[in-house]
Amino acid sequence: MTTPRKTQFFAESLRLIxxxxxxxxxxxxxxxxxDCDVANLYNFVKSKQEILDLSLFGINEEFHNGIDAIIQSGYSPIAKLKRITQLYVRLSFEKPYQISLLVSGWRHLSASRKADFLRERAAYESKVRQVIEEGIAIGEMxxxxxxxxxxxxxxAMRWLFDKSMDNSSALNPIEVERQxxxxxxxxxEL
Amino acid sequence: MTTPRKTQFFAESLRLIxxxxxxxxxxxxxxxxxDCDVANLYNFVKSKQEILDLSLFGINEEFHNGIDAIIQSGYSPIAKLKRITQLYVRLSFEKPYQISLLVSGWRHLSASRKADFLRERAAYESKVRQVIEEGIAIGEMxxxxxxxxxxxxxxAMRWLFDKSMDNSSALNPIEVERQxxxxxxxxxEL
DNA sequence: GTCTATAATTCGATAGAC
DNA sequence: GTCTATCGAATTATAGAC
Incomplete structure (x- = not known):
């Protein structure tokens, strides 16, 4: 069950992390x-580690699903690459604190879960690489x-999540994505 | 005084951090x-925090000096930008664990030192920005x-320090810099 | 869901002998 | 520079009442 209190718990946790x-x-x-006691937090998760696990593998799955949908589409390699950056930019604006976990927070996973994450990351990097390889092969890149x-x-996009949570910068998502x-x-591009 | 033991102390510390x-x-x-007792470590630093402070502001100064030398040179904006990436690539290979501090480790500085770091970082980002602005102004970019x-x-270069310490990747610094x-x-470039 | 109380562990750092 | 010994504080997590 997801209550407003639980939603707030994860939001506050991710910002602090x-x-x-x-x-x-x-x-x-x-x-x-x-604004509650420490003991209450254990209503939402059974350990501190679980905050990281659930949040990280949640955004991880969301990102992978997006990549897979793009890969399986009929677009050209260049168009696929554009859609991938579009996905990354959108997530960086919508869920910057989760993206932060994908960029650096994953180091604090347990040894076993970290191995899972790194395996999956290598897999999607490999998917992106194949798009580029195809682009080169057909002379698009x-x-x-x-x-x-x-x-x-x-x-090249990994600074974005950090700036999007900085209110003083006031970036325009559409313009950022375009540039x-x-x-x-x-x-x-060739 | 810098003894071999002290050098090893900082090297091991940075790798662990x-x-x-x-x-x-x-x-x-x-x-x-x-392979010694905890108490011995306090021969080299007076606190754990000092490990981070000394290491981070050391590489920070080295990077800034390099940037300043490039900025003050007579090269064109494009040539300056090339030299800046060259500097970054070289440091990423030579001192990856220190670069890691510049990328993410700075968050654990004390509030006061963190403010110092962020001020200096904004200053050098501004210098790089001015090179680009000049390049645009003269029609080079x-x-x-x-x-x-x-x-x-x-x-776009911030993945490099992480891969350069991974022996399994075996990157060629010259080729990486070129690409x-x-x-x-x-x-x-325009 | 909320609280009080506390167990069990781990941390940074110091004192003082050699 | 090295060690033994230890202090005081902070940490995660649980037990149990309301």
Missing amino acids: HDRGFKGTTMRDIAMKM KPIDPILATYMVLS INEFVISGI | HDRGFKGTTMRDIAMKM KPIDPILATYMVLS INEFVISGI
């Missing part, structure tokens, strides 16, 4: 934000190293 | 790697948003 890191965020910190290109394309796509595509 | 995070790394963890361009250019520069410049 982003600001102070997972280990640097205590259950007391979260309880303070929730430059003969760039597909592995490096994958890292550069995905990494990121132009930059990325210019760097890779 | 990268893998487990600053809060997730304990003085006991470091002592274990050093596309009329891209200079702020977004700065973030994209710098961010990153080609990607970045293609994305921004």
Whole structure:
């Protein structure tokens, strides 16, 4: 069951985890934000670790589903790449604190869950790489190293989640998406 | 005084801090790697926090000095940008664990030192932005948003330190630098 | 769902002998 | 520089009453 209180619990937790890191965020910190006692938090999760697990694999699945839908579409490699950046930009604006987990928070997963995450991440990086390889093969893209290109394309957007939660920057999602796509595509299009 | 033992202390500390995070790394963890007792570590620093402070502001100064030398040179904006990526790539290979601090470890600085760091970071981002603005002004670069361009250019390299410490990837620094520069410049050159 | 109280562990740091 | 020993504080998590 998802209650408003539970929703607030995850929202406050993720904000704190982003600001102070997972280990640097205590259950007391979260309880303070929730204005309740520490013991209450265990109504929502059975451990602190579970906050990270549920949040991280939630956004992970959402991202993977989006990628898979794009990969399986009939679009050209360039069009697919544009849709992938579009997906990443949208998620960075809508769920910046979850994206933060995909970028850096995953390090604090348990050893077993971390192995799961890294395996899945390698899998979707491989999917993006195959799009680029296909683009090169059909002459749509430059003969760039597909592995490096994958890292550069995905990494070029990894500042966005951090700025989108900064109210002082006031970015326009539409304009940001347009400019990121132009930059990325210019760097890779033949 | 810098002894071999002290050098090892910082090396082991930085590796652990990268893998487990600053809060997730304990003085006991470091002592274990050093094969000595916890108390010995306080011969090298007066607190755990000082490990982060010294390491982070050390690499920070090195990076800033490099940027400043490039900015003050007589090169064209495009050439300056190439040299900046060259500097970033070189440091990512030579000192990946320190670069990791610049990318994410800075969050665990004390409030006062964190403010210092963020001020200096904004200053050098501004310097890079001015190079791009000049490049646009003289018609060397596309009329891209200079702020977004700065973030994209710098961010496009932020995966590198992480891969360079991964022995299984075996990247060639020269080739990586060439491809990153080609990607970045293609994305921004008119 | 909320609270009080507390168990059990782990942490950074210090004192003082050698 | 190295060690033993330990302090005081902070942490996650649980038990049990309301």
